[in-house]
Amino acid sequence: MAIQKKHGKGRLDKWYRLAKEKGYRARAAFKLIQLNQKYGFLEKSRVCIDLCAAPGSWCQVAAEYMPAQSLIIGVDLSPIKPIPRAITFQSDITTEKCRATIKSHIKHWKADIVLHDGAPNVGAAWVQDAFSQAELVLESLRLATDFLAEGGSFVTKVFRSKDYNPLLWVFKQLFTSVEATKPPSSRNVSAEIFVVCRGYKAPKRIDPKFLDPKHVFAELSAPTPNYEAKVFNPEKKKRKREGYEEGDYTQFKELPVTEFINTTDPISILGGYNKLSFQQPPGGDLAMSTLERLEDTTEEIRTCCEDLKVLGKKEFRNLLRWRIKVREKFGLVVKKKTQEGDAEEVAEVAPMDEELAIQEDLMRMREQETAKGKKQRRKENEKKRKEIVRLQMNMTTPMEIGMEQLGMGGDDTTFSLKRVDREGARDKVINARDLPAESESEDDSESEDEESDDEADRLERELDTLYEKYQERKEDKDSKLRAKKNRKEYEKDEWDGFSDENKGSDEEEEEEQEDEEMVDSNTVPRPGNLSNNASLFFDQDIFQGLGVEEDDEEEEEEQEEGKEEEDQGDNIFEMDEDSDVEEKAPASKQKNKKDAKKNAKKDSEWEDESDEGEPVDLGDPKKANGQLDIDIITAEAMALAQSMATGEKKSTDIIDDGFNRFSFRDVDGLPEWFIDDEGKHSKMVRPTTKAAAAAIREKMRAINARPIKKVMEAKGRKKYKAAQRLEKLRKKSALLADDEALSERDKAGAIAKIMSKAGKKRPKQEVKLVVAKGANRGISGRPKGVKGKYKIVDARMKKDIRAEKRLAKKKK
């Protein structure tokens, strides 16, 4: 266990460390700093009396925050080491002597502020002490009324007890504003609060009853609580989860460790006490000495008992386990589990041990839950981080985004049910599963493999569902496609007997869909018994073109039947620019134009084969916005497109052109190198025009002007790093801003410093050249004695450079 304490009360917490760092004599300094931050009374004061001031940290703070030349008087029962700018003396604040000494120091002045942080030492007579604290407050108030100037402030510590309200009532009679507050540096477990009374009314005469403890705390004459009974019989003690127990004015609670062993409610002891003591009571205790001698009572257990408030989970469990062991040894467990019993006969242990088991179970469940939550959060954060990085690096393409959304992103295969839900498909997916939906969350112990299999299955289903939806949407949008599908189904039925037996139905479907998307033509059905060459022959676009014409004829009929609307939906081959014209053009003209475009497209596909696979679209070379169509990437295609656009060539010409000796090659039995060679060199040379060449040049220039991917990535990286730096700064300044130990000025200064540091450009590190010789030759790590960036160079290179320099000098 990390020892993190001084003793029970004064643990080495952050305020303790901070006080040490800043040179304050006690962590209490921060209470005054924080009170002053809230109310700002010190800066306005010139004379301060600090009652119960030892060791003197409040005097230190007063000296720091009050204006120069202020008078600070500190008094305590204990001696106070000298403090610069403060007068201190040793005295009991309840005595006349103390009043006289203050008077001698303050002379004719009046105090602007009286501070009181008095607390009697908590000893055996703790009830009396608590009473004395309230009395001490009243005594300090009496002194305050003697020395405070009108409008002055009185700041006092008060313990929450039944005396608290009477005290507040008295304060309110003497001050215009009375506020109770608990500064952050005051421990939550401590019953202390601070009351800041401002605007002293300075009445000419104060009713002595206001300052008479007998009168103010009149109801306290009730019998003193029985301390013995309370502490040593914890079972009988009522636990109060909220607030403080009646008469419990101190927060440090100690209990003999034997009580912890004996109790049936160990949890409430661990939660309610500060320390379990191994101290032998006067006269000795047999149980305690036996306990001390047990080997289970290790040093670690003793350390845990020292401070119950700092127990970690492990220590907590250790203590409970130790208690059970000791109880067993002491014979406190009534029955143990029967050896041969099938766990039916459960041990009958003390009833609170059941509670302990339940508590442990609860703890375990909570741990599991938090671990699960953490894992989930980590996963999500990681995913988000990656997405951001990819976006910032411009590495995300629309395709990748789609894949990520489907959970197929290269680096994250998590399937997001949420997303599916958004699509309304979650239910479908869940219904499709054998397992009920709840089992997903319940089954925590699944192996990762099972999980990933499940993920893959779900992913498959999700993809199917999404694909169905996509199809539905597409069909809705494109009624013509629907008509075509129906027709195809009809035709498919008719041609079923000829389908290629080697193909699975899925493959066929896929191909059909591909055809629909790519060519949108109803190809001539090919009987399955044709030879390879024959089928390749019929595969030629020229035959497909026939199909198109057929199809278009049908379309024309449809149009004539008033289905123009449907046709407008078919924009697969329409050019943006033409759309307006087409709307106005007569149907036959439209048809011609469409034919030409479709054929041009087919031609381009054909050319695709003969032109080393470059995708070429022979549409209008210009887009609607006047820019060149970037998809046309060869001068030949451009020339063809231009000639079509100017009406120089008709679709029929292009079809004729397409039917030539290069359009089909029988490659069966030919060596691969030959086919490659043919593909490269034996192709039709199409005439190009100057304009087409210029257009392509312009297009290439436009492409080259675009920043390359690496540049984009570098820019993205730079942005990302800047964002990271900014985030770091933001966090740092937020931390500073939250630091209650710093004044606003300090905070602003520190933040400004960080900002200016961040703004400065770091000087580029010089690269040291290390000659590879002797020990450095062939070394793989950093050469000895070299700091910072370095580069291993060849001795030859160095000599050559020197020689070059010499020559250059000579020439001069």
Ligand SMILES: C[S@@+](CC[C@H](N)C(=O)[O-])C[C@H]1O[C@@H](n2cnc3c(N)ncnc32)[C@H](O)[C@@H]1O
């Ligand atoms: C919590 S400490 C004060 C810490 C102080 N504010 C500081 O910042 O260093 C409480 C002090 O009250 C003092 N005290 C208790 N009864 C007193 C009394 N009757 N007269 C003077 N001082 C008293 C104790 O000696 C103790 O030093």
